[in-house]
Every structure is written in structure tokens, then in C-alpha cells.
Amino acid sequence: MIESIQIQIENKTHRNGLCTIKDLNFSTSAGEFIAIVGPSGAGKTTLLNVISGLDEDIQGEVLVNNRLPLSGLAHHRGFVFQEPRLMPWLTVQKNIELVLDNNPEKIRAVPKILQEVGLDGFGHLYPGQLSGGMQRRVGLARAFIVEPSLLLLDEPFQSLDEPTANDLRALLLRLWNKRRPSVFFVTHQLREAMTLADRIVFVSARPARVVLDYQVEIERPRIIDGEAVSQACTALLNEFPKLLSGERQ
Amino acid sequence: MPEQTHSASRQQSSGNIHSKVNTNIWLRACSFALIFVLWQFAALFVDNRVLPTPYAVLQRLMIDISSGELLEHLWITLVRVAFSFFFAMLLGTAIGLIMGSKKRLDILLDGLLMLGLNVPALVTIILCYIWFGLTEVAAVVAVAINKIPMVIVNMREGARAIDAQLMEVAKVYRISKMKTFHSVYLPQLSPYLIASMRNGLALIWKIVLVVELLGRSEGVGFQLSVFFQFFDIEGIFSYTLAFVLVIYLIEWLLLRPLERSLSGWRVIK
Numbered sequence: 001m002i003e004s005i006q007i008q009i010e011n012k013t014h015r016n017g018l019c020t021i022k023d024l025n026f027s028t029s030a031g032e033f034i035a036i037v038g039p040s041g042a043g044k045t046t047l048l049n050v051i052s053g054l055d056e057d058i059q060g061e062v063l064v065n066n067r068l069p070l071s072g073l074a075h076h077r078g079f080v081f082q083e084p085r086l087m088p089w090l091t092v093q094k095n096i097e098l099v100l101d102n103n104p105e106k107i108r109a110v111p112k113i114l115q116e117v118g119l120d121g122f123g124h125l126y127p128g129q130l131s132g133g134m135q136r137r138v139g140l141a142r143a144f145i146v147e148p149s150l151l152l153l154d155e156p157f158q159s160l161d162e163p164t165a166n167d168l169r170a171l172l173l174r175l176w177n178k179r180r181p182s183v184f185f186v187t188h189q190l191r192e193a194m195t196l197a198d199r200i201v202f203v204s205a206r207p208a209r210v211v212l213d214y215q216v217e218i219e220r221p222r223i224i225d226g227e228a229v230s231q232a233c234t235a236l237l238n239e240f241p242k243l244l245s246g247e248r249q
Numbered sequence: 250m251p252e253q254t255h256s257a258s259r260q261q262s263s264g265n266i267h268s269k270v271n272t273n274i275w276l277r278a279c280s281f282a283l284i285f286v287l288w289q290f291a292a293l294f295v296d297n298r299v300l301p302t303p304y305a306v307l308q309r310l311m312i313d314i315s316s317g318e319l320l321e322h323l324w325i326t327l328v329r330v331a332f333s334f335f336f337a338m339l340l341g342t343a344i345g346l347i348m349g350s351k352k353r354l355d356i357l358l359d360g361l362l363m364l365g366l367n368v369p370a371l372v373t374i375i376l377c378y379i380w381f382g383l384t385e386v387a388a389v390v391a392v393a394i395n396k397i398p399m400v401i402v403n404m405r406e407g408a409r410a411i412d413a414q415l416m417e418v419a420k421v422y423r424i425s426k427m428k429t430f431h432s433v434y435l436p437q438l439s440p441y442l443i444a445s446m447r448n449g450l451a452l453i454w455k456i457v458l459v460v461e462l463l464g465r466s467e468g469v470g471f472q473l474s475v476f477f478q479f480f481d482i483e484g485i486f487s488y489t490l491a492f493v494l495v496i497y498l499i500e501w502l503l504l505r506p507l508e509r510s511l512s513g514w515r516v517i518k
Contacts, residue, residue, distance in 0.1 A: 052421055054421060077421065079421040081414070085415060085417075087415065087432065087436065089512075089514045090436075098424060098433075126514045142422075
């Protein structure tokens with residue numbers, strides 16, 4: 001059981017000599033929704049890859065409950081990428097089944113999750129037959145079907161029109177509320193982070209480190225273009241005008 | 250739901266697709282008919298000992314088939330084609346995929362590959378017969394050696410085109426090695442595999458005939474050389490026609506259905 005996750009990265013230098021993360025530390029408790037906000041090219045995607053265990057070539061550690069390395073733990077993790085990254089040769093149903101290890105009980109649960117994400121009756125279609133928004137719904141279904149205790153999202157609603165993105169944000173919150181995985185949500189949109197997250201970790205430009213750890217106090221449910229979110233954003237940016245460029249002052 | 254499917258427009262266009270398929274079949278039939286018409290026409294003006302008429306060839310084909318001789322030689326040749334094809338595809342695919350994913354090995358073997366691509370088929374055939382004797386194994390090896398480099402080049406391209414992002418999905422979700430191979434890796438290679446198979450079939454049966462002509466005493470290639478010595482042009486045409494028909498059958502009954510099942514998702518849009 002994940003009670004907390006500690007991220008302690010001293011240094012992440014890529015093979016080409018580019019240092020993308022330096023002295024980045026923060027921790028999260030179980031079921032917390034954390035948004036990671038920073039300028040483009042700040043190493044946010046690298047950070048997600050490190051947390052998920054895709055990238056293990058780092059100096060530092062990602063620990064669970066203060067001791068176990070996360071990568072060694074047999075927990076389930078979900079990952080929603082910038083692009084939907086579905087297999088174009090598999091139907092929606094098969095795409096979701098792909099991440100299940102042939103467990104008949106879980107496979108029986110696929111139609112249910114499709115219904116939950118609003119794709120009831122679309123299981124037999126190929127990703128190429130779906131709109132971008134629907135493909136992302138499949139991506140969310142694929143992430144949640146594994147019942148993850150850790151969910152990572154890398155700017156998942158970028159390149160969608162605002163109404164579609166809003167529908168998907170609401171869907172994400174619904175799914176998260178029901179199962180309560182720990183979430184790391186990377187974005188560069190402050191408003192989106194403010195609407196979704198319990199906490200926002202602002203990181204600097206490359207090499208990434210934490211510039212501000214901000215607790216969102218707005219009551220849920222929040223509306224993305226509502227008064228409360230707007231006010232919080234304005235207040236924060238008044239206090240730290242250069243925050244979105246990754247600077248505190 | 251704000252998003253919309255295109256199912257309505259798809260259903261509408263599926264009728265058009267069917268009529269399109271029908272037109273295509275007619276066009277194909279026409280192209281066959283055209284070949285025979287041109288052939289017949291040409292035969293009117295040329296000495297029929299040099300260019301027999303289609304009718305004469307068909308008659309001869311019936312005789313060759315009913316005597317059982319043609320089918321026997323055809324069968325032997327097809328078995329050789331099948332064996333060479335199988336080994337060439339297997340080895341070529343394996344080596345090509347490894348070269349496409351391991352940079353150093355690729356550089357190391359590239360020179361050898363170039364050599365393999367450019368040595369004339371005749372040279373490998375003669376050398377195989379000299380080194381391994383006039384045997385069945387030598388014949389199959391000679392054909393396979395000619396085809397393997399081409400399969401390697403094709404499959405290496407396929408391996409290089411593998412989408413790293415999709416492979417990452419498999420890694421994040423801890424999909425088993427086997428499942429990753431057949432559901433994530435292999436489908437990306439299928440166009441390259443099909444192309445290799447189609448080119449392979451066309452090339453291999455031509456080379457098999459040469460191999461038979463040079464060092465075997467049965468098979469279509471051997472028969473053709475006999476006809477050549479006796480100036481039996483009807484025989485040459487009759488055997489060629491039979492073989493081409495078989496190749497068409499393989500294409501339509503094996504390759505096309507395989508292609509449809511592997512890349513059907515591309516068509517449905």
C-alpha cells in the first residue's frame with residue numbers, strides 16, 4: 001500500500017550531457033492529486049519518466065513510504081501520454097485488454113470502464129475511427145483499468161478544443177475520486193492545474209528544481225473559468241509574477 | 250457527448266467500396282483478356298513454330314497435365330520454392346531485425362550485406378553446386394542465399410521504423426515480452442513482411458528455375474532446358490503458363506488474405 005512517495009533527485013543528466021533535473025525534492029501522500037507546472041522544456045516529461053520508472057538512469061531515488069524504491073514495487077501504475085499512443089491495429093476493446101495480463105475477470109470489466117468513460121458500444125472500433133477526444137478517453141480507460149495506485153499524466157489534454165478538454169478533465173476527476181490513486185499531472189497551464197489539483201509543484205526552467213510548493217485551497221467541485229479559480233490564479237501571479245517562467249522572484 | 254463518430258458517413262461509403270471492388274475485378278479480367286488478344290493477334294503474323302497460338306498452347310497444356318508429367322515437375326519445383334522461401338524469410342527476417350535494432354552489429358555486417366546484394370545469382374548457384382555437389386541441399390541453399398540479403402534490407406528498414414513511443418507504452422504497463430512482441434512489435438512490421446514475401450515469391454521462383462536448369466534433372470527449369478534443346482516452343486509456353494497460374498493462385502489464396510488480415514485496420518477509416 002502506498003502511503004507516501006518521496007522524490008529525491010540529485011541529478012539527471014542525459015546521455016548527450018544535458019542536465020534536465022537538479023536537486024529536485026518533494027513528497028506526496030496517498031491519493032493526492034499533484035500538478036507539476038513549469039515552462040516548456042523544463043524536464044517535466046523526464047521527471048514523469050523517472051517517477052514512473054521508465055527512466056532509471058538517475059542520481060537520486062524515488063521512494064515509497066520512505067524506504068522501498070518505487071521501481072521495485074509490484075504496484076500498478078497508469079500512464080496517460082501527450083499523444084493517445086493507442087495501437088492503431090487493435091480495436092478499442094483490444095487496446096484496453098492489452099494492458100491486462102489475460103485475467104478473465106479484468107477482461108470482463110472492460111465494457112464497464114468503457115461505459116464509464118462514455119465509450120459504450122465503441123469497443124469494436126479502431127482508434128483511427130475515433131476523434132481525438134475519444135482517443136483520449138480510451139487512453140484514460142486504459143490507465144484506470146489496471147486500478148493504479150499511481151497515475152501519471154503528461155499534458156494529456158493538450159491540442160484539444162476547450163469544451164472537449166473540459167469534458168475530459170471532469171471525467172478524469174470522476175475516475176480519480178472513485179479510486180483515489182496518487183496523481184502526477186504535468187501541465188504548463190496554471191488554470192488547468194488550479195482546477196484539478198490538491199497541490200501544485202512549480203518547477204524552474206532546465207535544470208528543473210522546485211520553486212514553489214502550493215496548496216490549492218479552493219473547494220471542489222471547481223469550475224475552470226469560474227470566479228474562485230480565476231481569483232486564485234491572479235493572486236498567485238500577483239505574488240510571483242515570473243512563476244510560470246520558473247522563477248520565484 | 251460533444252465528439253462525433255464518422256459512422257454514418259462510413260456506412261454510406263461502404264456501398265461505394267463494394268461497387269468499386271466489382272469494377273476492379275472486371276478491370277483485372279479485362280487485362281487478362283487483353284494479353285490473350287494481343288498474343289493471338291501477334292501469332293497471326295508470325296511463324297507459329299516460333300510463337301504458337303494461345304489455343305495451341307492451351308491444348309498442349311491439357312495434354313501435359315493429363316499425362317501427369319507437368320504436375321510432377323511442377324510439384325517438385327514448388328517444393329523447392331517453398332523450402333527456399335521459408336529459409337530465406339526466416340533467416341532474413343531474424344538478421345534484418347537484429348541489424349535494425351543494434352547499431353554496431355549493423356555497421357559490422359553492412360559490408361557483408363552489400364556483398365550479398367551484389368553477387369550475381371548465377372555465381373552463387375555455380376559456387377554452391379561446386380562446393381556442396383549437385384544436390385537438393387545445394388539447390389535450396391543457393392536460392393536462399395540470393396534472397397536473404399533482400400529480406401534483410403527490407404526488415405532492417407522495418408526495425409528502424411519501430412515506434413519507440415508505442416514500445417514505451419508496453420514498458421510502462423509491464424506488458425509481457427511475448428505479448429509485446431506479437432501485439433505491439435510485430436504489427437508494425439507487417440507491411441515490410443508482406444512486401445518481402447511478395448518480392449520474395451517473385452524472385453525465388455525465377456531463381457529456382459535457373460538452379461534446376463543448371464544442376465537438377467527434374468523440375469520445371471529442367472523441363473524448359475529440354476524443350477529448348479528440342480526447340481519445343483509450345484512446351485515452353487505450356488509450362489510457363491502453368492507456373493504463372495500457380496503463382497497467381499498463391500498470390501490470391503495466400504498473400505492477399507494474409508495481407509488483409511494483417512493490415513485490415515488500415516483500410517477501415
